[in-house]
Amino acid sequence: MDERLLKQVVIPGTTKIVLLVMDGLGGLPRRETGKSELEEADIPTLDRIAREGACGLTVPVATGITPGSGPGHLALFGYDPIKYDIGRGVLEATGIDFDLTDNDVAARGNFCTVNTNGLITDRRAGRIATEKAATLIERLRDIRVPGVELFVEPVREHRFVLVVRGEGLSDRLSGTDPNREGLPPLPVRALEPEALETAAMVNHWVSEAQMRLAGEPQGNMVLVRGFAKVPALPSMKELFRLNAAAVAIYPMYRGLAKLVGMTALPAPASFADEIDTVARHWDGYDFFFVHFKGTDAAGEDGDFERKSRAAEQVDREIQRLLELKPDVLMIAGDHSTPAVLAAHSWHSVPFVLHGNWIRADLTEGFNERECMRGSLGTFPATEALPLALAHAGRLTKYGA
């Protein structure tokens, strides 16, 4: 929604809103049954919430666009994911709970293998084990580049995060991955004059890294890309007057939430734990983002039945969220991850809004086909939050 319009109408309140994101929620039917993961799942409570609520299908970013986790979540938090771009480097750093400052440029790093001519033979260094990568990272940690502080942090397997911290750095830098084997790693190039110095620093670091990794059979070189600074996002407090908290098991989602000013509550160990965490902090916040990963993980693995089971896991616990009596409960997905595609997809995503002053609609269950009949239609995911604010009595009249 237009931020200027929003500023005119948003008012403070004491009502409570819960956003449950079932990651990768949307699916597709499998040939054997003609039904989607949600249609095959036994989810009586979610079906009841859909019957009682106002349903629809969200378009995460734009028609036909397959979103990553960043844009998918930003949209549900009420932020235009095209206007607010979260770079890959920032997302990676966020995903390992690394607290970025405004002086940081973060990049996604890979160990790779090059031959004696310096040509890449394996862009992922044989996906070396996380433990092996950790020992290589130790060798990179004491590289010094004048004028900046450097951090190298392991992610998983061949992946790491490089953070360059200093005054006046620019993230307008090209990556070094040529995206093909048989070519040499590219030098980092400055994409604007202000980035020349930062580019030189990173190139210096890369050549130091190459020297320290020399002789390794796998992982004797690094590739860095996705240079990014923390985007300047207005907080949910500023934009929506919401005191928001995030409950997520995976650091990346806590990190995304922190980017919009949410408080990340202590990390729970299971979905049941997540709901306990919400209950324990119920009085402290007026917006709760609860993240459930199971649906996406199963979808990415192409495991149709496990995705149905993941939805059933949510169904078993959701009643306890309802018992907290949120004024508005939204159940949404950041994008679709159909098991038949084993990947994120561009398809719209089931959505239900539950609470007061709901216009009853024709939806009889919580799945893709039923949500098509919902009163909310197919709508941009960025409108979910304004809708929730309206139903929570937090938007006043526009115009006389």
Place this chain on the structure above:
Amino acid sequence: MDERLLKQVVIPGTTKIVLLVMDGLGGLPRRETGKSELEEADIPTLDRIAREGACGLTVPVATGITPGSGPGHLALFGYDPIKYDIGRGVLEATGIDFDLTDNDVAARGNFCTVNTNGLITDRRAGRIATEKAATLIERLRDIRVPGVELFVEPVREHRFVLVVRGEGLSDRLSGTDPNREGLPPLPVRALEPEALETAAMVNHWVSEAQMRLAGEPQGNMVLVRGFAKVPALPSMKELFRLNAAAVAIYPMYRGLAKLVGMTALPAPASFADEIDTVARHWDGYDFFFVHFKGTDAAGEDGDFERKSRAAEQVDREIQRLLELKPDVLMIAGDHSTPAVLAAHSWHSVPFVLHGNWIRADLTEGFNERECMRGSLGTFPATEALPLALAHAGRLTKYGA
């Protein structure tokens, strides 16, 4: 719609379009029956029009936004209600049939009561009777401020309109209402340097008013706010090549129509009268805006059954509108006013387009739930007029 695009395709014509606005049309189900006001109403003709027409639900301003009457109508007239902002003062003046000029700054006024320390004890002066307010207004009418002409006009109870007329005035002024009792009225402040002189004039008027009201037990002071000039709206003639007429009982809606260049036809006394008025002027115009207030009034009063009856009142007369054989008839609402909320709301609004070249849809009646199944989907209210123009053969092909 994009005004530049429209200019390229709009063509003159002799076809006729009728827009019937049932004010506050959209509703919500009541608990006792699970049905909305329209669903409970016996409206066979409206249901038939919905079956024959193309239906949908309009979003007046933006998802989650509760519109006032101004934005709600502007959108149906084809104007972006965020771009064209009608200030409270202008709307109030419009509502009492005061003809504003481009040199006027209008404000909403209240009588209030202050104690001997100048602190407000009652922001509405005990809602003094209209007759009493009229006598107070008489005392304010001969206040003179050098360089401008002043008008003070009664509205109802404690409310009045103040109009300052002169060259080079600005409406970028803050109001004097502190929005709380126990505080003194605020001085008018200039919100831009160009408004300094206007602010001084209004402050001068306020202190004169205070002297003339001194000693009144109720209404010994005034509050003024919502300073506004007439917005520069292109006329419907300019934008859409429509020679438009407005038929409304309440002055505010005639005033809104005049702001977009419609001719306000002589005020009728009932909805049946309104249709007679349209019939009498049928040959003189090619667009008729007909306003029906009953649905909104009942909704605002929280009177569910009266709102259903109001819809039935329209249903009884609507056949006579059809008999005039408009090329396109739209039945729409400027916003929802669910009786269960007793207020305007953000919910989308039933809409039907009736006429030639309609794509038949699945709608079987004129209400919120049936309109969800319409071929127009849930769409911005600003698109209603372009849709009507298209169906009336008044938009030519875009591009070769």
